[in-house]
Amino acid sequence: MADARSRREAAGESPAVRALLIAVGAGFLLLFVAVPLAAVFVEASAKGLGAYLDALAEPDAQAALWLTLTVAAVAVPLNAAFGIAASWCVAKFAFPGKSLLLTLIDVPFSVSPVVSGLIYVLVFGAQGLFGPWLDAHGVQVVFAVPGIVLATVFVTFPFVARELIPLMEEQGRADEEAALTLGASGLRCFLTVTLPNIKWGLLYGVLLCNARAMGEFGAVSVVSGHIRGLTNTLPLHVEILYNEYDLAAAFAVASLLALLALVTLALKAFLEGRYGDDLAGARRH
Amino acid sequence: MTWRAPGGIEAGAAGQPRGGGVGIAVRGLVKSYGAGAALKGVSLDVERGELLALLGPSGSGKTTLLRVIAGLEAFDEGSVAFDGASTAGLSVGERGVGFVFQHYALFRHMTVLDNVAYGLRVRPRRTRPAAAEIRRRSLALLDLVQLGGLERRYPAQLSGGQRQRVALARALAIEPRVLLLDEPFGALDARVRKDLRRWLREIHERTGQTTVFVTHDQDEAMELADRVAILDAGRIEQVGRPADIYAAPRTAFVASFVGDPTALGVTVAAGRVRLGGFDVGAAPAGVPDGPARQFLRPGDAALVPAGGGVPARVEALLWASRGVRAEVSVAGSARRIEVDCPDPAGLRAGDAVGLRFDHLRVYPLG
Numbered sequence: 001m002a003d004a005r006s007r008r009e010a011a012g013e014s015p016a017v018r019a020l021l022i023a024v025g026a027g028f029l030l031l032f033v034a035v036p037l038a039a040v041f042v043e044a045s046a047k048g049l050g051a052y053l054d055a056l057a058e059p060d061a062q063a064a065l066w067l068t069l070t071v072a073a074v075a076v077p078l079n080a081a082f083g084i085a086a087s088w089c090v091a092k093f094a095f096p097g098k099s100l101l102l103t104l105i106d107v108p109f110s111v112s113p114v115v116s117g118l119i120y121v122l123v124f125g126a127q128g129l130f131g132p133w134l135d136a137h138g139v140q141v142v143f144a145v146p147g148i149v150l151a152t153v154f155v156t157f158p159f160v161a162r163e164l165i166p167l168m169e170e171q172g173r174a175d176e177e178a179a180l181t182l183g184a185s186g187l188r189c190f191l192t193v194t195l196p197n198i199k200w201g202l203l204y205g206v207l208l209c210n211a212r213a214m215g216e217f218g219a220v221s222v223v224s225g226h227i228r229g230l231t232n233t234l235p236l237h238v239e240i241l242y243n244e245y246d247l248a249a250a251f252a253v254a255s256l257l258a259l260l261a262l263v264t265l266a267l268k269a270f271l272e273g274r275y276g277d278d279l280a281g282a283r284r285h
Numbered sequence: 286m287t288w289r290a291p292g293g294i295e296a297g298a299a300g301q302p303r304g305g306g307v308g309i310a311v312r313g314l315v316k317s318y319g320a321g322a323a324l325k326g327v328s329l330d331v332e333r334g335e336l337l338a339l340l341g342p343s344g345s346g347k348t349t350l351l352r353v354i355a356g357l358e359a360f361d362e363g364s365v366a367f368d369g370a371s372t373a374g375l376s377v378g379e380r381g382v383g384f385v386f387q388h389y390a391l392f393r394h395m396t397v398l399d400n401v402a403y404g405l406r407v408r409p410r411r412t413r414p415a416a417a418e419i420r421r422r423s424l425a426l427l428d429l430v431q432l433g434g435l436e437r438r439y440p441a442q443l444s445g446g447q448r449q450r451v452a453l454a455r456a457l458a459i460e461p462r463v464l465l466l467d468e469p470f471g472a473l474d475a476r477v478r479k480d481l482r483r484w485l486r487e488i489h490e491r492t493g494q495t496t497v498f499v500t501h502d503q504d505e506a507m508e509l510a511d512r513v514a515i516l517d518a519g520r521i522e523q524v525g526r527p528a529d530i531y532a533a534p535r536t537a538f539v540a541s542f543v544g545d546p547t548a549l550g551v552t553v554a555a556g557r558v559r560l561g562g563f564d565v566g567a568a569p570a571g572v573p574d575g576p577a578r579q580f581l582r583p584g585d586a587a588l589v590p591a592g593g594g595v596p597a598r599v600e601a602l603l604w605a606s607r608g609v610r611a612e613v614s615v616a617g618s619a620r621r622i623e624v625d626c627p628d629p630a631g632l633r634a635g636d637a638v639g640l641r642f643d644h645l646r647v648y649p650l651g
Contacts, residue, residue, distance in 0.1 A: 174390035182404035183378040
């Protein structure tokens with residue numbers, strides 16, 4: 001008991017000050033995070049459940065939902081594979097140009113998404129580097145699904161790699177070397193030793209990557225061309241509805257994205273609580 | 286970066302008859318860059334069935350040498366042969382080495398049994414034993430390392446010493462041609478170390494496995510190994526039985542490394558060794574006149590009453606498990622000298638004593 005009291009005295013804050021600080025913190029979170037989030041769901045259901053479901057069932061909304069899922073279904077596995085490969089290289093081997101590779105991996109984080117989108121327009125657009133050649137071969141990248149996928153892949157590239165690199169660096173190479181001395185092939189070693197060692201970190205990275213892939217607005221907005229029912233993802237669809245003053249529908253679709261965020265957060269918190277030791281990122285974020 | 290070691294020229298090994306008794310033949314190994322310490326022309330024969338220690342300070346290249354033998358590290362020149370057959374072009378897995386890593390490198394998501402069985406399970410179907418046989422052999426190995434009954438535990442549920450033993454069982458499971466251990470007891474506390482040392486010696490006697498282990502602890506090397514190879518700065522300084530190395534260090538480095546000596550700057554003149562202006566005895570044969578270094582082990586000198594020997598002053602008395610030592614200073618020599626002091630009664634810091642030098646280990650400078 002005396003111990004507990006001396007510890008509190010050592011901390012130096014009186015109960016009143018602590019209560020005040022907690023109240024300020026909680027109030028801030030309530031005002032700037034909880035209330036807006038709740039507002040999305042309140043606004044979404046302002047015209048009743050029927051209008052809410054109608055807004056989601058509307059063909060353009062359905063198309064946007066499918067496009068978003070398709071884009072994520074392509075971009076996330078690609079970036080999981082890229083991420084594993086890149087972090088494997090960076091974490092387990094020393095080679096010239098390693099810091100350059102690390103910097104390149106971070107580029108999508110530091111470049112504005114709008115710029116990322118513009119890059120693809122400049123490279124693949126009609127007036128772009130490969131535009132004429134692509135056009136001649138009947139392939140359309142910009143203002144079509146391939147462009148959206150490419151932009152999303154670019155923007156979400158760092159998530160898996162950034163999560164896995166510190167984890168793999170910390171784990172070192174000894175486990176893999178042990179498997180190889182025991183006679184395992186490279187693939188076997190990867191499947192039975194490396195992958196199990198990183199599985200929770202990988203899941204965590206994939207989760208964050210997926211949330212961003214589905215929610216990305218800036219880069220996708222530039223390359224999409226906003227063709228309703230064809231190249232509109234969910235975030236773009238929300239913007240269009242909002243600009244047309246169809247608030248209930250806009251918020252209904254937005255609530256889907258908000259829900260996705262909440263599920264992601266819940267899973268993330270669960271992973272951090274349950275497998276915190278196996279997640280390098282849990283200590284970093 | 287490849288796991289396959291680059292080919293080396295096999296110096297006459299291909300034509301040699303097998304059974305010459307050499308388990309591992311290392312010839313002229315040079316490794317000048319890369320992750321680990323450099324090797325500058327290392328040659329070493331490990332007899333079949335022998336337990337050999339690679340001893341040296343950190344950065345001496347001992348772990349690099351072990352990893353090169355295992356095929357985990359590439360090298361620039363030289364060759365490594367097992368039982369007379371070159372390992373050039375063999376992948377790590379094809380060499381049949383049992384490697385025990387310093388921090389065990391147990392697969393944390395597998396049970397103890399699965400860890401031990403791993404090497405048998407990853408074999409191609411042709412050579413893989415049946416599942417029941419794998420289990421039987423793994424359990425037998427766990428008995429050998431005295432871990433019977435713990436096969437369902439995970440590595441995280443074991444103590445450091447138990448993990449070490451699982452790692453050894455896992456390495457033995459593939460029936461390796463050679464067993465290599467990197468600082469096997471480095472991460473354990475002193476008592477567990479001592480127990481495991483004795484136990485490893487017993488296992489070695491039972492299996493007769495050609496074994497090389499790396500250590501920076503000379504007691505460990507001397508107590509455990511049949512022969513010790515002492516490395517410094519990428520070169521082998523001396524190879525020999527512990528007793529021989531202890532009795533006759535070949536180089537100044539070895540002399541400075543074994544026997545816990547105090548290094549003293551001395552001068553050799555006309556065949557006599559002088560320390561701080563005092564004559565301490567005749568120089569060993571072959572030491573030229575000029576500045577030299579004397580490595581004085583605590584047992585090489587004795588305290589005598591003041592007036593005899595070289596005048597000295599007791600600075601402190603050090604009690605330790607090995608007995609009492611006195612720390613003395615000699616006028617004109619900055620370095621304090623540690624000397625065994627079997628009879629400390631009546632002796633106090635500040636007392637004037639004499640120092641009698643019984644054994645001179647003197648090596649020329651440079």
